[in-house]
Amino acid sequence: MKKQVHKILEMADDELILGWRNSEWTGIAPLLEEDAAFASSAQNESGHARAWYELAARELDTTADELAFDRQPEEYRCSTLVQLRLVPDWGRTIARHCAYERADRARIEALKQSGDAEVAGLAAKIDREEAYHRMHAEMWFERLKDEPRFSAALEELEPLFDVREEHVPEFAALWEEMTMVRRSVAGATW
Amino acid sequence: MGAACGVGGSGLIYEVFRQERKGQAFAHAGSVEAPNDEFAEAYAREQYGRRGESTALWIAPRDSLHEIEDFVDELGRNYHRVDGYPLKEKLGKARELAAKSADALSAGSG
Numbered sequence: 267m268k269k270q271v272h273k274i275l276e277m278a279d280d281e282l283i284l285g286w287r288n289s290e291w292t293g294i295a296p297l298l299e300e301d302a303a304f305a306s307s308a309q310n311e312s313g314h315a316r317a318w319y320e321l322a323a324r325e326l327d328t329t330a331d332e333l334a335f336d337r338q339p340e341e342y343r344c345s346t347l348v349q350l351r352l353v354p355d356w357g358r359t360i361a362r363h364c365a366y367e368r369a370d371r372a373r374i375e376a377l378k379q380s381g382d383a384e385v386a387g388l389a390a391k392i393d394r395e396e397a398y399h400r401m402h403a404e405m406w407f408e409r410l411k412d413e414p415r416f417s418a419a420l421e422e423l424e425p426l427f428d429v430r431e432e433h434v435p436e437f438a439a440l441w442e443e444m445t446m447v448r449r450s451v452a453g454a455t456w
Numbered sequence: 457m458g459a460a461c462g463v464g465g466s467g468l469i470y471e472v473f474r475q476e477r478k479g480q481a482f483a484h485a486g487s488v489e490a491p492n493d494e495f496a497e498a499y500a501r502e503q504y505g506r507r508g509e510s511t512a513l514w515i516a517p518r519d520s521l522h523e524i525e526d527f528v529d530e531l532g533r534n535y536h537r538v539d540g541y542p543l544k545e546k547l548g549k550a551r552e553l554a555a556k557s558a559d560a561l562s563a564g565s566g
Binding site: 297298408 | 467
């Protein structure tokens with residue numbers, strides 16, 4: 267678990283930030299059904315983030331909320347792929363969705379084999395929900411794969427999953443908004 | 457942006473019917489907009505079946521449903537219709553009558 271804690275934090279950050287980005291479609295998706303799908307997936311991703319943060323928090327002697335909201339922007343380890351603000355480009359949003367779910371699948375598969383029973387168990391539990399996201403992403407992939415704009419976006423975004431060195435400029439605004447309430451009354455309990 | 461991706465506005469409307477418990481009749485649940493059958497199934501599952509609220513769903517493109525809404529009274533036999541018939545009043549009288557005869561019966565047997 268000790269060795270894995272950085273990997274777990276990385277994953278929790280990915281899920282938290284992707285959940286945030288997905289939630290930006292709430293109310294403005296091109297069709298109502300996708301509005302519901304993205305809002306629901308945002309909720310799932312935030313839930314997964316919380317579960318991983320809780321695991322990491324025990325190891326790092328802190329709390330999930332502190333990990334999620336009290337770190338400085340530069341301390342977040344999330345991938346460039348999830349940081350990008352893609353609203354209102356639906357094609358690129360779907361391309362990110364496909365790229366992320368594919369990369370995330372490999373990561374979750376590896377964690378399901380973890381020697382740490384708690385990590386393996388949580389990975390298996392989360393995977394059951396991710397299967398649903400993957401189905402949604404693949405359905406869209408089948409529909410858009412012959413669109414040149416979509417293929418170009420997928421090609422551009424796929425490699426960004428492994429880029430974590432620095433943050434994209436729009437991450438600052440996300441962090442600002444995401445941590446605003448926590449920062450408004452430091453140390454408060456809710 | 458939706459239209460540019462061939463999604464928004466170009467979808468079909470699918471009607472969704474939901475069976476709450478095995479053996480029960482399917483009831484209309486609502487509709488979803490989707491570009492094809494596969495998306496319609498995913499959306500219907502998401503909105504009408506994911507929380508254990510249904511045991512089965514029927515999904516059909518709205519265009520494939522045959523709607524009948526003109527019920528012509530060809531022979532003008534409006535005496536077959538019950539609207540405007542003062543059933544309540546007659547039922548009241550019938551009940552009164554039934555009660556009286558029941559009284560009469562019990563009086564007779566007593």
